[in-house]
Amino acid sequence: MTFSIVARCAKSGQFGMAVASSSPAVAARCAYARAGVGAAASQNVTDPRLGPAALDRLAAGLDAEAALEAVIGAAEHVEYRQLLIVDRDGNTAIHSGGKSLGIHTEHAAHDVAAAGNLLANDTIPRAMVEAFLTSEGHLGDRLITAMRGALAAGGEAGPVHSAGMLLVDRQDWPLAELRCDWSEDCPIENIAVAWDVYRPQMDDYVTRALNPSAAPSYGVPGDE
Numbered sequence: 001m002t003f004s005i006v007a008r009c010a011k012s013g014q015f016g017m018a019v020a021s022s023s024p025a026v027a028a029r030c031a032y033a034r035a036g037v038g039a040a041a042s043q044n045v046t047d048p049r050l051g052p053a054a055l056d057r058l059a060a061g062l063d064a065e066a067a068l069e070a071v072i073g074a075a076e077h078v079e080y081r082q083l084l085i086v087d088r089d090g091n092t093a094i095h096s097g098g099k100s101l102g103i104h105t106e107h108a109a110h111d112v113a114a115a116g117n118l119l120a121n122d123t124i125p126r127a128m129v130e131a132f133l134t135s136e137g138h139l140g141d142r143l144i145t146a147m148r149g150a151l152a153a154g155g156e157a158g159p160v161h162s163a164g165m166l167l168v169d170r171q172d173w174p175l176a177e178l179r180c181d182w183s184e185d186c187p188i189e190n191i192a193v194a195w196d197v198y199r200p201q202m203d204d205y206v207t208r209a210l211n212p213s214a215a216p217s218y219g220v221p222g223d224e
Contacts, residue, residue, distance in 0.1 A: 001101065001156060002026060003116030004041040005128050005146050006033075006086045009139040010111055014175065015039040015086065018143040020163040020188055022118075022156055025181040027164020034059065035168040038087045044100045044117045045080040054085050068093040082106075084113045102157060109133060114146070120154030127153035140167055140176060140195055147188045163187035165195065171209070176202060 004019035015033045019026050019041060026043075032051030033039040038058045042050040050071055057067035064087040072078050072095050079097040082104070086092045092113035094106045102118035107125035112132045114125035131149030135142045143165055151160075164179040178194045180187035208215040217223055 001118040001158070002030065002043040002082075003114070003119065003124055003128070003150050003156065004030060004043055004084060005112065005114040005132065005143060006039040006041050006084045006092070007112040007132060007139065007143060007146075008039070008086050008088070008090045009142075010090060012139065012169070013088075014139045014167060014169050016139045016143050016165065016167040017041050017084075018147050018163070018165040018191075019043070020147060020150070020156075020160045022158050022161050024162050025179070026162045027166065027177075027179045028181070031164050031166040031177075033166050033168045033174070035170055035172065036088065038064070038085060039166075039168075040086075041084040041115075042081065043115070044082040044097070044104070045077075047075065047077070047081055050075060050081060050083050054083065058085070058087050063087050063089065064091040064093040068095055082115050082117060084115050086111065086113055112146075114150075116150070116156070118157050120157050123153050124150050124155065138199065140165060140199060143167075144188075144192050144195060148192075151186075151188060160187055163191045165191055169206075171206065173209075175206070 002021040006017040040051040040054040064085040079099040090111040092108040104117040105122045106115035114128035128146040132146040135145040167176040169175040180190040
């Protein structure tokens with residue numbers, strides 16, 4: 001019922017993840033990223049504690065594989081869980097428990113990892129990774145391309161209804177956190193539309209937080 005991707009941009013050092021599911025509000029339970037540390041996705045009968053635990057291990061100095069081993073080794077019911085991690089050096093690691101739902105599979109390369117469950121076929125994660133690696137531009141653009149690649153390869157066994165994309169850069173807060181918590185249309189395309197609107201303003205919102213006097217016009221009534 002879910003497919004996701006975690007990734008690092010080697011040029012910018014940004015981390016991000018994107019996820020889609022037939023369940024509502026998937027990003028609220030599955031999306032995790034921390035500036036300068038890494039990104040993680042926790043899914044399949046989701047335990048939302050696993051993502052923050054993985055990032056804590058990365059922040060303590062473990063690489064992706066060691067962090068995965070530590071988190072899975074300490075968690076309960078891991079046979080039901082999928083956990084994806086990318087670290088600050090672009091190393092990746094994935095756990096898919098034996099009780100992951102339906103067709104479940106995974107694929108990883110340097111800087112990027114993808115996995116899913118209840119998939120239409122077993123090619124989806126590979127298609128996501130290949131779409132990411134062969135795309136260019138901002139990390140957000142590449143994640144959208146990967147999610148569209150998943151749909152083109154077959155996507156889930158049923159319709160997707162929610163999606164999200166999370167990006168972090170240098171600050172303690174997200175550079176972008178876009179969610180479609182429920183849609184009868186394509187939630188991935190809804191996220192893509194929101195990204196097209198948000199991306200040109202994204203850096204301005206960082207400037208407004210750090211130095212409002214240097215920020216451009218807010219573009220609201222009464223703003224001079």
